[in-house]
Amino acid sequence: MVGLGPGAARLVTPEATAVLADATDLVGYGPYLARVSGRPGQVCHGSDNREELDRARHALALAAAGRRVAVVSSGDPGVFAMAAALFEAIEGGEPAWREIDVEVVPGITAMLAAAARVGAPLGHDFCAINLSDNLKPWELVTRRLLLAAEADFAIALYNPLSRARPWQLHQAFELLRGVRPAATPVVFAHAVSEPDERIDIVPLSDAEAERADMRTVVLVGSSQTRLVARPGGRPFVYTPRRVGGR
Numbered sequence: 001m002v003g004l005g006p007g008a009a010r011l012v013t014p015e016a017t018a019v020l021a022d023a024t025d026l027v028g029y030g031p032y033l034a035r036v037s038g039r040p041g042q043v044c045h046g047s048d049n050r051e052e053l054d055r056a057r058h059a060l061a062l063a064a065a066g067r068r069v070a071v072v073s074s075g076d077p078g079v080f081a082m083a084a085a086l087f088e089a090i091e092g093g094e095p096a097w098r099e100i101d102v103e104v105v106p107g108i109t110a111m112l113a114a115a116a117r118v119g120a121p122l123g124h125d126f127c128a129i130n131l132s133d134n135l136k137p138w139e140l141v142t143r144r145l146l147l148a149a150e151a152d153f154a155i156a157l158y159n160p161l162s163r164a165r166p167w168q169l170h171q172a173f174e175l176l177r178g179v180r181p182a183a184t185p186v187v188f189a190h191a192v193s194e195p196d197e198r199i200d201i202v203p204l205s206d207a208e209a210e211r212a213d214m215r216t217v218v219l220v221g222s223s224q225t226r227l228v229a230r231p232g233g234r235p236f237v238y239t240p241r242r243v244g245g246r
Contacts, residue, residue, distance in 0.1 A: 001077040001086060002070045003107020004035055008193035011113065016105050023070035027059040028082075032072045050134075052082060056089035060097045076109040080130050080158050110217040111156035114189030117199055119228070119236035121187060121219050124243070126154040131161070131168050138168070145172055149179040154225060154239055157218040161209060169209035169218070176220060180204055185227055185237050187219040188212055201227070201237060 002019055005011035020026070020036055030046040038044060045062075047055045055071070063069045077083040083104050090097045115122045127148050133141055148155050155176075160169040176184075182205035190198040190213065200211055204220070212218055224243060228236040 001104040005108040006113040028072035052085035120238040123239040128156040132159040185221040
C-alpha cells in the first residue's frame with residue numbers, strides 16, 4: 001500500500017518512490033496510476049474509483065502468485081483510502097492471503113498538506129470526517145459532525161461534495177453555524193500542491209458549499225483558532241496548543 005501524497009511529485013516520500021520502482025505490478029484507480037512514472041516491464045492494473053474491494057482482491061491474488069504489488073492511493077493509504085479495503089479483503093478472503101507480507105507506506109494526507117499551506121490550524125485537538133454517505137448513513141455523518149463541533153475540535157472535512165451529493169456540505173455548514181461562532185475560520189484548500197491550487201479563508205458565516213469540489217479539503221477551526229493578519233498577504237491560521245490562553 002503506497003501513499004502518493006496530495007498531488008505534487010515532490011511530496012511523494014523517498015520510501016514510496018523506492019517501493020514503486022521495485023514493484024512488478026501497480027494497482028489502483030486510473031487517475032492515481034497516471035501520477036506514477038512506471039518503469040519498463042511493470043504492469044499497470046487500473047480500475048474505477050468505486051471498486052475498492054475488487055481492486056484489493058485482485059492485488060492480493062497477484063501477490064499470492066508471487067508478484068511484488070504496489071497498490072497506489074492518493075494522500076495516505078490509511079486515511080479514507082485503500083489500506084482499510086485491503087485488510088477487509090484479507091479478513092474475508094482466501095486463508096492464504098493472511099500469509100502475504102503487507103506493508104503500508106504512508107503519505108502526506110490532504111488535511112496535513114492544507115494545514116501546512118495556511119499555518120497550523122490543526123495545532124491542537126482535531127478530527128477528520130468524511131462527508132460521503134456512500135458507505136455510511138448520512139444520519140451518522142451529521143451525528144459525528146455535531147458531536148465534534150460540540151467538543152470543540154478543529155475539523156477536517158474530506159469528500160465534501162460531488163455531483164451526486166451537492167447538498168451535504170451546505171447542510172454541514174448549517175449544522176456547524178448552530179454551534180460554532182460566526183467568525184470561526186474555514187479553509188477551503190483545492191488541489192493543494194498542484195498547479196491549480198487555490199486556498200480560500202472565510203469566516204463560517206460566509207462559508208458556502210459552492211467554494212468546494214471533490215478535490216477540496218475543508219478545514220473548520222475550533223473556537224480557539226485564530227487569524228494572524230499579514231500586510232499584503234494571506235493571513236496565517238493557527239490553533240494555539242494551550243486552551244484559553246497564549
